[in-house]
Amino acid sequence: MALLEINDLSSGYGELQILWGAGLRLESGKLTALVGSNGAGKTTLLRTLMGLVRPWGGAISFDGQTITSLSAHAKADLGLALVPEGRQLFTDMTVYENLELGAAAQRGRPHFKRNIERVFEILPRLKERVNQKAGTMSGGEQQMLAVARGIMAEPRILMFDELSLGLSPILTLSLFETLRKLKSEGLTMLLVEQNVHMALAVSDYAFVLSEGRVTIEGEARALAQNPEVRKAYLGI
Amino acid sequence: MQQLSLLLTSLPDGILLGFVYGLAAMGLTLIWGVMNVINLSHGPIIALGMFGTFFLFIRLGLNPYFGLFVIALLGLLLGILIYAAAVHRVINAPHLSSLLATFSVNMIIIGLGTAIFTTSPYNVDFNMGSFQIGSVTLLGTRLIAALVAILYTGALYLFLYKTRPGKYIRAVANNRAAAELMGIPSTRILALSFGLGTMLAAVSGALIATFFPFNILSGGSYELKSFVIGVLGGLGNPIGALLGGLILGILEGIIPAFMETSWVPAIEFALFVAILLVRPTGLFGAKR
Numbered sequence: 388m389a390l391l392e393i394n395d396l397s398s399g400y401g402e403l404q405i406l407w408g409a410g411l412r413l414e415s416g417k418l419t420a421l422v423g424s425n426g427a428g429k430t431t432l433l434r435t436l437m438g439l440v441r442p443w444g445g446a447i448s449f450d451g452q453t454i455t456s457l458s459a460h461a462k463a464d465l466g467l468a469l470v471p472e473g474r475q476l477f478t479d480m481t482v483y484e485n486l487e488l489g490a491a492a493q494r495g496r497p498h499f500k501r502n503i504e505r506v507f508e509i510l511p512r513l514k515e516r517v518n519q520k521a522g523t524m525s526g527g528e529q530q531m532l533a534v535a536r537g538i539m540a541e542p543r544i545l546m547f548d549e550l551s552l553g554l555s556p557i558l559t560l561s562l563f564e565t566l567r568k569l570k571s572e573g574l575t576m577l578l579v580e581q582n583v584h585m586a587l588a589v590s591d592y593a594f595v596l597s598e599g600r601v602t603i604e605g606e607a608r609a610l611a612q613n614p615e616v617r618k619a620y621l622g623i
Numbered sequence: 624m625q626q627l628s629l630l631l632t633s634l635p636d637g638i639l640l641g642f643v644y645g646l647a648a649m650g651l652t653l654i655w656g657v658m659n660v661i662n663l664s665h666g667p668i669i670a671l672g673m674f675g676t677f678f679l680f681i682r683l684g685l686n687p688y689f690g691l692f693v694i695a696l697l698g699l700l701l702g703i704l705i706y707a708a709a710v711h712r713v714i715n716a717p718h719l720s721s722l723l724a725t726f727s728v729n730m731i732i733i734g735l736g737t738a739i740f741t742t743s744p745y746n747v748d749f750n751m752g753s754f755q756i757g758s759v760t761l762l763g764t765r766l767i768a769a770l771v772a773i774l775y776t777g778a779l780y781l782f783l784y785k786t787r788p789g790k791y792i793r794a795v796a797n798n799r800a801a802a803e804l805m806g807i808p809s810t811r812i813l814a815l816s817f818g819l820g821t822m823l824a825a826v827s828g829a830l831i832a833t834f835f836p837f838n839i840l841s842g843g844s845y846e847l848k849s850f851v852i853g854v855l856g857g858l859g860n861p862i863g864a865l866l867g868g869l870i871l872g873i874l875e876g877i878i879p880a881f882m883e884t885s886w887v888p889a890i891e892f893a894l895f896v897a898i899l900l901v902r903p904t905g906l907f908g909a910k911r
Contacts (some may be wrong), residue, residue, distance in 0.1 A: 460805075
């Protein structure tokens with residue numbers, strides 16, 4: 388059984404419907420990708436999944452429990468963590484405080500010590516910056532902090548929204564290397580990316596979102612060879 | 624020479640009062656800074672704090688400084704109630720909605736207060752003696768009020784920067800959606816922040832009542848001073864509010880030595896406009 392399952396999810400903003408019955412599954416221990424072009428509804432799907440946008444219809448179940456309309460903080464307490472688009476750091480607070488807040492959810496609190504050491508080991512740059520205000524760091528460092536904050540939650544599922552957006556290729560590679568490390572530790576992850584090529588290269592399974600619906604799904608390797616995907620998203 | 628002796632009596636008084644102004648302003652700027660709501664019921668809540676001292680001391684015989692704890696607790700609860708009843712619904716609406724909502728609360732408190740207490744002045748006859756330093760006389764009640772204000776500022780600072788709920792408040796102020804994603808129940812945190820803001824207002828009122836007569840409308844002038852101080856000291860920063868209050872207090876201490884006391888508000892608000900024009904983020908570089 389899938390760890391997280393979304394069925395027939397619809398939602399939007401005001402009068403504007405963005406999701407039209409989207410569905411996906413996250414298998415335990417796997418890295419799943421959700422790809423699609425700009426405006427397909429990827430971010431809305433994540434925001435609805437996390438409870439920042441109210442679902443209009445459909446169901447979300449996590450570990451056998453229905454969590455469709457829970458508030459965002461309740462979902463965070465269950466172990467769903469999102470590294471949001473545009474990082475959304477606490478820019479007026481220090482790096483250390485951001486990490487502390489990352490561990491604010493129920494699962495993160497008891498493991499604070501272990502996780503902060505782990506984060507400093509994986510992303511040593513942050514250790515040099517602990518007392519600096521998050522908003523004063525470079526874009527790349529801020530993205531590292533956003534990822535680190537996600538790890539601090541001791542999540543059962545860690546989700547990334549546009550991890551690579553605006554980062555240099557070198558930094559993107561190193562962050563994807565971090566994902567690989569987390570995956571080897573058995574963490575379930577969802578990677579939402581416009582960078583389809585990159586996403587398919589690192590993930591196990593992938594869903595393609597188009598105009599608010601999932602149109603194609605399959606093993607990431609197979610999708611990378613799928614002529615339709617190649618034509619529409621890889622530009623080949 | 625006469626001006627100098629006037630200055631020697633009015634300046635120390637102004638400085639001591641300034642700390643209490645700072646405390647009142649802290650209540651306004653905390654709410655403003657955390658949830659971007661300008662609490663127009665700030666003044667009447669200060670006045671309720673004044674009546675709190677009156678009833679606890681005159682009717683129940685509780686020492687006014689011990690009564691502060693009771694007033695602080697009641698102020699906190701009142702604030703949470705106001706948040707739940709009037710502010711929560713309009714927290715994401717345009718500014719005008721929250722202004723109208725808190726203005727309604729303002730009118731309700733003033734209406735009820737006028738009906739119950741009338742608008743004739745109340746007086747808490749409480750004397751802590753005075754201290755003589757050279758040719759300067761400090762009234763005991765004012766000295767203690769200033770000390771309490773400084774203590775509260777320190778406590779609020781430590782709360783916001785060193786404790787878990789305090790950090791949650793700063794996180795919600797900084798980025799509410801992100802705070803929710805971290806598992807922070809932001810609605811409860813906003814209610815707590817509003818409660819703390821009204822608590823500070825009520826406590827400042829309770830202190831003012833130990834040395835000035837008051838009625839239900841007396842909070843208004845402190846509310847206006849709180850706006851000036853908020854602009855001086857920036858939003859959501861306890862130390863900034865205390866310093867802003869001190870600046871205002873010093874002005875009030877100096878001005879009467881050179882011109883009519885009635886000039887004080889005119890000069891204060893000229894300062895307010897000048898700072899808004901020149902440094903809208905506040906003198907002590909706070910956000911926004």
